[in-house]
Structure formats: structure tokens, C-alpha cells
Amino acid sequence: MAECVNDSDAESTINYGDYVVLKRGDVFKSVLVENKKKVIFEKQWFFLDNVVGQLYRTMFEIEASGSLKPKAVKGAGDSLDSKEAGQDNRHIVDDGRSQKLTRDDIETLKEQGLKGQEIVQQLIDNSTTFKDKTEFAQAKYIKKKKKKYESDITVLKPSARLLAMMYHGREPGKICHLRYDTLAQILTLGNIHAGSKIIVFETCAGLVLGSVMERMGGFGSVIQMYPGGGPTRAGMESFGLPSHFHETLHDFPLCKVNALLAGTLDLTEKDADSQANGSRIGGSDSSQETSGVSEEKKSEPQSMEVSVDPQEEMRRAERERLREQRAQEKKVKMEEKRKKLASAAALLEGRNADGLVIACRLHPCPVLMGLLKFLAPSRPFVVYCQYREPLIECYTKLREQGGAISLRLTDSWIRHYQVLPNRTHPLLLMSGGGGYLLSGTTVATDAAKARNPHKSEEPAAKRLKLDEISSSCDGSAKAISLV
């Protein structure tokens, strides 16, 4: 089959420098594959060196030395069936003595190098009640013990799905409790796709940014707005996106939005200028600046010392040279930074972005009002907030101000199921909430309508007013639909 040629294994081989996702059961961890790097995952430590050269989706087992060994493909010896099974649980007594193996025995077995599956078999053999359990209960027992003692690790290629599930499961606080199904809504409602120009403002460790970039596939541009010091991107790095994707990523500080909107953003600013700017605004600019300043101050008293020692003289010259070099490097860096800022500003200036995604810890209302101005008309925007009330405020403000239609405040509900013959039911635990979304579409504001001055607005204005009244005070079913 000629078609299969594309399906080469080259791109699915794990290499040093790859960001990968480790999976054990339902638990994930994102790591960078590095030489002799010790990884701790689910209370076990191991080295990743042996995964290099193997294919993604390979399953490994941990050896006593801490090295990983690719696991043989599941064979026939996999089954842990027992022949006997009870009818129901009438003879099962919970006296805490059904398992004859003690904690220590199990530890000894482990030290002897017994594999997870063998330990589970030992547990079954030494359980006095196992054969009395029903078939279903036996299956559940094996599943539970397998989860505990089998420590197979699968190495996966990162994706928005895996990272969203990982963050939600391990560190929900870092991503403002954004659940994966809510992230899915953000990406779809925002119509994130290749070739568009998307503005992202997030404080979700870079997860939302990375997901947006994955969906854009390196086509188009992403402008990350950031508060304070600098943009957060750790989560985005974990996606392991190809390097050309990063060329489509721009960033712009929130604190310069007003200047940009007013047209007073000074991009030609010289060192001194930006120094003043930086220290006023605070953040990475200023930290770099101040460190530079303090260095200069430190070196000043030294240079005032009168020295005659030629060695000292040489050292001084060396110092001078280093300082010069540093200054030069700084200048180049500044120039690069200025260029980057200018390119981001140029992208924003046209006020023709194709989408806006906000998912942050900040109050979303001022963020939304500030950033919505950069969108072209007829483009979607999505605001995520862990709480509902701030989004109610956004909704109210947008209704007052206009410029947006199809406003919807939503959240989603997700339930997982256990599907087994004769034992299908929802899982006993479910997530209580995954955050709220406000979504809508921008439209041209009244400035644009001046083009058609001959047309009267009467009937529609009246209609709008009615909508406002019905949605604000009465509880009739009519008011339920949203604009």
C-alpha cells in the first residue's frame, strides 16, 4: 500500500530533548527526556535513557536498577482467572483476616524482584475469600490490585487532551480549575484554526496558549497578552511543538495596551527611555534594568580608586572590556525586544484579530473590555472564569456597551461511565464543576453604520428595548432565550 509510506516511524521515535507524557493508569506526568535524568512518578523513580530510540506509545516496566525496559507484548499468560467463584456475598465476612500475606511479606516479594502481575497472583492465592467472591467481585479485586502493584509506564506524545487531563488531575490550581471539556469548548467556540490571528490572555500555566497553538498548526499568528513580568509558557513548552510554531507566537504586555490604543506607544524608545518606563511599570523589564543599574553602581567606587599597580590596571581594563561587552549584549537584546514588541504591536494595531481567548485569574471584565477592541467585527470571543459572577458582570457590561451579540453564559457537565457486561453505570465520582464560559460574536459598533445614513433605526431600536426589559425583569419563558 503506497499510502502507508507516510506512516513512517521516524517521527514517532523518542529522542533526547523531546517533551513526553508518562502515563500510568489514569495518571499523567509531563517530562523532558534528558540524559541520566532521574524522574519520580507515582512514588517510583527511574531513568528515561532507555526510552530513547523506542517508539511512542511503548509500554515500559521499571527494573530494580531504575532503568526502564520495554514490556513484551501481552501474551496468553496475561489472564489471572480463577476457576471458582461464589454466587453472592452472603459468606463473605469482613474480619480483616482474609489476606494471609502481610505488608512485610509483600515487600519481601517485591525485593525478590517479583513482577506486579506475579504479586497480584500471590495475593489471590493467599486470599481466603477470593474464591467465594462473585465473578464480578473477583474482576474488581484483580483490577484494584493490578492498579496498585503493576507499575507499567507508557510514553506518549503530548497533546492538548493529555496535558489538559494531566493538569486537571494533578494541579488544577495552576490552570484556574479549567476542566478539559471546558478547554474543548473554548477552542471550538473560539473557532481556533490555522491561518487566523488569535489573541490569548491566560494565567493557566500556558496550557490554553499551547492548545491554541496546537490547533493553529503553525499557520497564522498568536498574540499572547501578559500581565506583570513576562508571559508564562511552561505548559506550552510541554506540548513540544515544532520550532517553527514558535515563530508564529508574539507577546505584548497588558500594561502597554492603553498606550497602543491611544497611539502613544513609543517603539523608538532609547535605553534611558525604556529604563524609566520599565521601572515605572515593573516586571521583567525593570528587573533587568535595575540589575544593570546596580552593577554600574557597584563598579563605580572601584573605578574611583587610584591604582598604580599594572596588574590592577590590566584587571581594570578587562573589567572595562567586559562591561562594554555586556552593554553591547544588552543593547542587542533591547533591540530584539523592541523589534518583538513592534511586531506584536503591528499585529494588534490593525484591530482586526480573528479571535480572543481569555482564561485568567484576573477579573475578566476589564480584561475583556480592553482586549475586545482589537477584534475585527464578526469574530468569536470566549472568556473563561472559574466563577460565575464576574462573567455576569461581563455580560451586563457588554449588553450596555454593545459591539457584541450572541452572548452566552454557560458551563458544562461531564459524566464518565463504567461499561461492562451487566455492570454499566455512571462512575461513582464526578467532577463538580469545570468553570464558566462567556462566549459571543463581535459586531461593528455604531461608528461604522454612519456609512448608511439614509436608513432609519426605529423598529429595531424598539425591539431591542423590549428585549432588554423582558430579560431584565420578568420571568416568562420568552425571556429565557439570550441575545
Place this chain on the structure above:
Amino acid sequence: MSFVEYSELIQEGDVVIIFLGHDSMMPIKVQSGAQTQTRFGAIRHSSDLIGQRFGTKVTCSKGGWVYVLHPTPELWTVNLPHRTQILYTTDIANITLMLDLKPGSVVCESGTGSGSLSHSILRTIAPTGHLHTVEFHAQRAEKAIQEFKEHKVSHLVTVRNQDVCAEGFGITGVADAVFLDIPSPWEAVTHAKRAMKRKGGRLCSFSPCIEQVQKTCEALLNHGFEEICTLEVLLRVHDVRSVTLPLPDFGPEECGTNSTPSDLNQEEVPNTGNTSVICRTATPPREMAGHTGYLTFATKPRD
């Protein structure tokens, strides 16, 4: 205009969405000289639409105005002509994420139905991916081909008029993801597996009934699929509104403390003698979609 690329101005032949207000929209095809009737009067395509910017107001002949919007897969989902039951945005969003779809993905889908999911998939996999969609109903397949052409996405999609359970997807070893929305998905699992890449991929099956899910899960397990997971997602809409809550009257206070209702941190309004507060809140609708279908996801391992 294309469903996979934004344009600024409306052109002849475009599909545009006319926004009439309150979840009331209609799709129209722009043709010079044509007119479209709305409840606010006629829209004349040549003078009112062509050359206008998407997102601007258009005034109809009776004086009312509407907004004219750029189509997106999400707007299309709520505006498309139904030929079948369709998938809605909430499920589509989860399918897209859980199938790891992105630009360049090769996707198989069956059935095409009304094309609600197809448009969304095409938007996500463009410009380098491809969708192979299989529909056993000849007219529906024909209509889908025509729509994809009108929406300028036909270069990204192959529509096949065949029965996926009998004949499969018509491709082997090229798909990153497969989506099944058919009455008996378990009969298509073999074909799905064959269509997928050797290195593996993701599969999703959408079924409204739990019995279908049971059979599908069994078939998936028998064919070596892993990470089988069934879930259900619902969208809850919150209607933002102001409600007026009257305050109780306990009669004059005896001990003469000066606590009055104004201590409440809310806006007061006199209401026929009694006081009440206005509260800005959001309420769930009286009725909502409580079930669409179960989504079963699975991973095909490397061969």
C-alpha cells in the same frame, strides 16, 4: 468567505449568516440581483451585502436592521438545513479535543448526515489534513458534496456514498482518527481499525442508547483497542437577568437599634410601600437538553 478562512468583505457566492436577534438567524447565499425576505423586510444582495464588511448592520426594506455574520462551523450547526439528527457544538468540541484533531489530521467519519460535525472537523484539520466521510444515503451524500463546494472546503474532503459497515471507509492505514455515528457502530470497528495508521490513532463512537455503547465497547476490546472510555457531556446555559426580591417586614423594632435594610449591600427600590432589592443573577432555563448521546473514545495501539 470560506469555512476554513476568514475574509473581511462579503463577495458574490458567499454563504452569510443573517442575525435577526435572540437566537434567530438564517443562512443565505449571496447572489447579485437576488433578494431575501426577512421579518424586517427585504435584503437586496447587490446593494446591501456585496462589498460590505462582515459584522456590520444591514438595514432591510422595512427599516429594521440585521447583522450579517461570517459563517463559522458553530453558526452553521445552528443554521444548517437538517437532513438528519445532528451533532451540536458541545459534543463536537469534546470529540475534536479527545480525538486529538489538529491541522494535518486525517479523519474518517460516518455517517456524514447533515454535515454539522464535518464542517467542524474540516475547520480544525485545514489546510493540510483530509476528511474521508462515508454516507450510505445517496441524496444526503450528494447534498453534502454540493455544500462542501459552496463552502469552499471541497479540496479537504472526500465523500463516499457507501455503507461503512459493509464496505468500510475506502482507505487503508492513513487515518489518525475515526468517528462513528451510525446505528450499529460495532459492525464498523474492523473497518475503522483498517482505516487507521499503523502507528495507531483515536476512535470515537457516538450513540444515544446505552445498549449500543455496550456492544461497541465489547467490539473495541475484542479488536485490541485500549483506553476505552465512555462519557456524556451536557451544556448548561445560564440566563443573566435582574431579579427583584422583596424584603420582609417584621414590624417596628423594639430595642431601637438602628439596623435598617439599607445595611444590605444591595440596591433598594421602593415597591408599593415595601422595600425590595434588585439582584443581578443567572438562572438555568426551565428545560434543557438532558441527553444527546454517549461518547465512547478508544485508542488503537501500534500494529
